[in-house]
Amino acid sequence: MDPGRAICLLSGGLDSSTCLAIARREGYECYCLSFDYGQRHAVELRAAARIANQLGAREHRTMKLDLRALGGSALTSGIEVPKHRTQADMSAGIPATYVPARNTIFLSCALAYAEVVHAAAIFIGVNAIDYSGYPDCRPEFIHSFEKMANLATKAGVEGALKTTIQTPLIAMTKAEIIRRATALGVDLSLTHSCYDPNPDGQPCGSCDSCLLRAKGFEEMGIRDPLLA
Amino acid sequence: MDPGRAICLLSGGLDSSTCLAIARREGYECYCLSFDYGQRHAVELRAAARIANQLGAREHRTMKLDLRALGGSALTSGIEVPKHRTQADMSAGIPATYVPARNTIFLSCALAYAEVVHAAAIFIGVNAIDYSGYPDCRPEFIHSFEKMANLATKAGVEGALKTTIQTPLIAMTKAEIIRRATALGVDLSLTHSCYDPNPDGQPCGSCDSCLLRAKGFEEMGIRDPLLA
Numbered sequence: 001m002d003p004g005r006a007i008c009l010l011s012g013g014l015d016s017s018t019c020l021a022i023a024r025r026e027g028y029e030c031y032c033l034s035f036d037y038g039q040r041h042a043v044e045l046r047a048a049a050r051i052a053n054q055l056g057a058r059e060h061r062t063m064k065l066d067l068r069a070l071g072g073s074a075l076t077s078g079i080e081v082p083k084h085r086t087q088a089d090m091s092a093g094i095p096a097t098y099v100p101a102r103n104t105i106f107l108s109c110a111l112a113y114a115e116v117v118h119a120a121a122i123f124i125g126v127n128a129i130d131y132s133g134y135p136d137c138r139p140e141f142i143h144s145f146e147k148m149a150n151l152a153t154k155a156g157v158e159g160a161l162k163t164t165i166q167t168p169l170i171a172m173t174k175a176e177i178i179r180r181a182t183a184l185g186v187d188l189s190l191t192h193s194c195y196d197p198n199p200d201g202q203p204c205g206s207c208d209s210c211l212l213r214a215k216g217f218e219e220m221g222i223r224d225p226l227l228a
Numbered sequence: 229m230d231p232g233r234a235i236c237l238l239s240g241g242l243d244s245s246t247c248l249a250i251a252r253r254e255g256y257e258c259y260c261l262s263f264d265y266g267q268r269h270a271v272e273l274r275a276a277a278r279i280a281n282q283l284g285a286r287e288h289r290t291m292k293l294d295l296r297a298l299g300g301s302a303l304t305s306g307i308e309v310p311k312h313r314t315q316a317d318m319s320a321g322i323p324a325t326y327v328p329a330r331n332t333i334f335l336s337c338a339l340a341y342a343e344v345v346h347a348a349a350i351f352i353g354v355n356a357i358d359y360s361g362y363p364d365c366r367p368e369f370i371h372s373f374e375k376m377a378n379l380a381t382k383a384g385v386e387g388a389l390k391t392t393i394q395t396p397l398i399a400m401t402k403a404e405i406i407r408r409a410t411a412l413g414v415d416l417s418l419t420h421s422c423y424d425p426n427p428d429g430q431p432c433g434s435c436d437s438c439l440l441r442a443k444g445f446e447e448m449g450i451r452d453p454l455l456a
Contacts, residue, residue, distance in 0.1 A: 064294040070341045101340035104380045108336040112329035113298045135385040144379050148372040152332045157363040 005119035012047030019125035021184040038068035043201040047192035083206040103136035174216030189225035233347035240275030247353035249412040266296035275420035311434040331364035402444030417453035
């Protein structure tokens with residue numbers, strides 16, 4: 001059965017790229033959505049475009065969204081990105097790279113896009129295992145968003161389309177995500193994970209995102225093609 | 229008791245301006261948020277700034293948010309704004325001026341702003357009586373959003389701040405809103421309601437928003453100062 005259309009939130013990182021590959025494998029026609037939100041690492045937008053293309057997305061839109069107007073995060077303001085944190089540090093609290101309500105905002109925009117193109121599914125690569133402790137990556141948040149979404153839209157109210165939020169990575173470790181990505185043929189050399197890349201786009205190697213990615217490749221016993 | 233800080237979503241229209249006046253009267257320190265979202269009626273952004281100033285808001289931010297990237301509405305694309313609709317027309321279905329998931333997106337951004345400035349309340353001037361039939365103006369949507377919001381944020385998870393969504397206008401008729409606005413000293417000549425103003429910023433007089441506003445003033449038996 002043709003599952004129809006899906007919106008895939010795509011940052012160009014390892015997780016969202018794998019998530020898109022899973023949606024494609026499940027047969028969805030994929031409409032990818034990226035955000036130009038004033039992040040330090042605009043290099044990720046170029047990665048997103050390459051990945052959308054490699055994985056055969058039907059469409060890829062980038063939406064401007066000036067989160068810097070609100071501030072409050074190391075990713076969108078002058079606050080320094082924390083480096084060299086241990087797993088214990090990451091478990092201890094929510095770090096400065098947390099962008100207030102970011103996934104809520106991203107999912108809300110995906111919901112609008114879903115309504116416009118008549119997509120019933122929204123894929124988001126959140127992960128509650130090897131992650132930085134962000135509140136909006138947890139299953140209880142996702143379930144609650146899904147409920148709200150079905151009260152928010154014309155399609156929901158008219159009963160035409162029930163929106164589901166799909167989080168295929170939520171219970172995977174980083175190593176499992178890399179294994180899955182490899183099995184699905186994702187070109188990981190195209191993905192970008194670093195929160196604070198060098199001016200030439202190279203990963204810093206020491207932010208949470210780089211450390212989690214490195215740990216995943218190490219557990220898998222393979223080399224990160226991005227560093228090759 | 230000092231109720232603390234509130235985020236007030238402010239379009240510069242009659243409803244959101246009255247909502248801000250109510251929050252101010254209740255003693256909140258108000259942080260207003262407007263959106264430059266590619267709407268036809270950018271004149272409303274100037275109205276919002278004037279109203280925030282008149283009503284003594286602590287801060288007024290305007291966030292750029294390119295909803296045109298997603299399309300799907302007469303307010304953000306080339307679709308024509310429906311004119312001269314009757315009350316029966318408005319009750320019959322969701323019109324072309326509906327912007328997909330707009331209130332969900334606006335509330336999500338307000339939630340981010342609330343987290344940044346440590347505001348517990350978010351005021352939104354939605355109304356489920358004299359309105360255009362938008363799904364995201366209904367009480368069940370608002371309650372569901374509030375639940376989700378308290379699972380979405382760092383403040384919510386750490387138990388520091390419970391977010392409430394305040395909708396003081398939800399059960400008022402347009403005439404009651406105008407009465408309340410007048411009692412609270414809102415300068416209604418500063419507000420702007422039209423979906424499709426003339427190039428010089430004058431209201432068209434025949435879109436849903438103009439018609440609902442006119443009906444309210446007529447029921448009150450007073451003249452709209454905007455038309456004076």
